[in-house]
Amino acid sequence: MNGGSVLQPGSLALSRKEEFKVFAESPRRSRPDLLTRKQLKSLATQARADYDRQRRQWHANIGPVKTPQLTELHEDLWDIVDSNEQDGDKAKGAVAVDAFPGLGKTTSVPPFARDFHQREIEESGAFTSQGHERIPVCRVGLTGNTGMKDLNRAMMEFFGHPGQTRGTTAQFGRRVLDCVSSCEVRLVVLDDLHFLKWGQKSGIEVSNHLKWIANEFPVTLLMVGVELAKKGLFGEGTNGRDTALAQTGRRTTRFGLRPFTIDTEAGRREWRQMLLALEQRVVLTDKHPACSRMSCRTTSSPAAPDTSAR
Ligand SMILES: Nc1ncnc2c1ncn2[C@@H]1O[C@H](COP(=O)(O)OP(=O)(O)OP(=O)(O)O)[C@@H](O)[C@H]1O
Ligand SMILES: [Mg+2]
Numbered sequence: 001m002n003g004g005s006v007l008q009p010g011s012l013a014l015s016r017k018e019e020f021k022v023f024a025e026s027p028r029r030s031r032p033d034l035l036t037r038k039q040l041k042s043l044a045t046q047a048r049a050d051y052d053r054q055r056r057q058w059h060a061n062i063g064p065v066k067t068p069q070l071t072e073l074h075e076d077l078w079d080i081v082d083s084n085e086q087d088g089d090k091a092k093g094a095v096a097v098d099a100f101p102g103l104g105k106t107t108s109v110p111p112f113a114r115d116f117h118q119r120e121i122e123e124s125g126a127f128t129s130q131g132h133e134r135i136p137v138c139r140v141g142l143t144g145n146t147g148m149k150d151l152n153r154a155m156m157e158f159f160g161h162p163g164q165t166r167g168t169t170a171q172f173g174r175r176v177l178d179c180v181s182s183c184e185v186r187l188v189v190l191d192d193l194h195f196l197k198w199g200q201k202s203g204i205e206v207s208n209h210l211k212w213i214a215n216e217f218p219v220t221l222l223m224v225g226v227e228l229a230k231k232g233l234f235g236e237g238t239n240g241r242d243t244a245l246a247q248t249g250r251r252t253t254r255f256g257l258r259p260f261t262i263d264t265e266a267g268r269r270e271w272r273q274m275l276l277a278l279e280q281r282v283v284l285t286d287k288h289p290a291c292s293r294m295s296c297r298t299t300s301s302p303a304a305p306d307t308s309a310r
Pocket of ligand 2: 105106107192
């Protein structure tokens with residue numbers, strides 16, 4: 001619960017349902033007008049302070065840019081969640097976004113989760129047929145050295161479940177399952193999964209726990225992290241010794257995120273589009289006139305698209 005305070009889009013950690021709902025349902029930010037030097041000078045003190053604050057907030061939240069990597073990942077994720085629309089008794093496929101640090105995993109997944117939330121609410125309504133609040137997405141970001149019990153507790157915290165202080169890992173798990181079923185959650189996002197304690201046996205306990213979530217919860221499990229395959233989550237490097245790991249591996253579709261590279265013409269063009277998109281968004285009086293008119297495009301590059309993913 002948020003203690004009754006009004007949640008602002010700028011202060012959201014997305015680790016509670018209220019925060020996620022505000023993120024998913026608040027209107028997109030609009031860009032402050034680009035003023036000329038003369039217009040800027042004519043602003044009264046208060047108007048100038050307001051304008052500067054709007055610009056600060058806009059620039060601090062300038063992304064995510066709809067890069068080709070982000071668009072490709074979203075398309076793949078839609079394919080998976082849509083193909084998971086079988087009846088509840090069938091185990092759903094899981095997804096892992098496994099890529100090097102800093103390539104935009106945490107940035108790319110929430111806009112997808114937001115669109116998924118909106119689609120579910122539009123199609124099925126804000127409340128379930130049993131009268132519970134519909135919460136299509138549960139998102140948890142893991143912190144250092146999280147064990148299975150902490151993971152279950154973090155999911156309970158997302159729902160604001162009161163029974164977070166006492167219980168075993170299994171009891172916590174069942175409480176989460178209750179929340180997931182009553183609120184008809186369809187997508188569980190676990191970010192920074194590499195922070196889970198992997199134990200001595202290259203992740204067998206972790207893998208079994210995730211398999212339990214994937215089997216018991218009628219959801220698509222979306223795991224995000226660094227070097228998940230290397231840690232043994234998918235049974236690679238175990239020489240086929242552990243069938244539990246191999247089961248998780250078979251059921252999980254893995255995606256990466258490629259970095260920008262400029263050693264090919266196509267890569268160079270993608271990077272240039274990214275820079276143009278950022279340049280277009282900067283609200284700066286007297287910024288480079290060529291970029292405000294976008295005449296610095298080459299004929300071979302496509303026009304900078306609507307690059308806003310948020
Ligand atoms: N599509 C994008 N548009 C704008 N900025 C982006 C985009 N993708 C990534 N970034 C920026 O790159 C930085 C790293 O992104 P992010 O934190 O999402 O990476 P990550 O893969 O989750 O990294 P880590 O593995 O360390 O958690 C952030 O500052 C983010 O704002
Ligand atoms: Mg991240």
